[in-house]
Amino acid sequence: MKTKETGKGDNEDIPVVHHDFGKQLKVLKPNNQIRELQTVIRDRTTSRGDFVFCADRLIRLVVEQGLNQLPYKNVTVTTPTSYSYDGVEFVHGNCGVSIMRSGEAMEHGLRDCCRSIRIGKILIKTNEDTGEARVYYAKFPQDISRRKVLLMYPILRVKSVIDHFPEVTVLTSEVDPVIPTHFGQKYFGTD
Known part of the structure; x- marks a missing residue:
């Protein structure tokens, strides 16, 4: 197998930069599928089963596009019929980190796409008096400083x-200007 380093994955469905926030914010290209899924998870009459199903679909779309933002390298492999195929593979050293509890809903979507990816966790609590957010628990892969991190929330x-x-x-x-703060409760059935 031959390899050559390349940049990030090429994809015609590249996320749109949200101009109000600059290049730091990328939004999946809007389409009716995404809009329907967003509609279902915002509808107060949606059952928990439908909510989880639609949330998982949205999560999978975001995870897949997130993976396209990571570095790849070119590789050439030999097919079972002895032909060469020029493809790509991830540059090793990626990981996921979920912000507990709601972020854990995204872990399954990441594992569906990257079976052996390492996943860390962070628990953040906000002081009700000061409004200051603090990290109360963190567990990361030991070499996280050398990894590309997909932070999931x-x-x-x-x-x-x-x-x-x-x-x-x-x-x-x-x-959306209205943050759906009910997400974790509805997804995990604690609402």
Whole structure:
């Protein structure tokens, strides 16, 4: 197998840069499928089963596009019929980190796409008096500083993340002024 380093994956369905937030925020190209899934998970009459099904589909779309943002390298393999195929493979050293609890909903979607990817976890709690967010628990792969990280959290106050972490790129399926704070409760059945 021959390899050659390349940049990020090429895909005609590249996310759209959201101009209100600059290059740090990328939104999946809007289409009716995404809009329908967003509609179902926002409808208060949606059953938990339908909510989880639609959330998992949205998560999978975001995860797959997130993987396209990671570095690949060119490879040539020999097929079972002895022909050469010029393809690509991930550059090793990627990992996922889920922000507990809602972020754990995204782990299955990542594992469906990358069976052996390492996944870390972060538990963040907000002090009710000061509003300050603090990390209460973190477990990462030992070499996380050398890895590309897919940080997984299905609901996010995008502007605050972009303001505090200018090196982070946020990929989402939609930007909405109303954050669906019910996500974790509905997904895990604790509402």
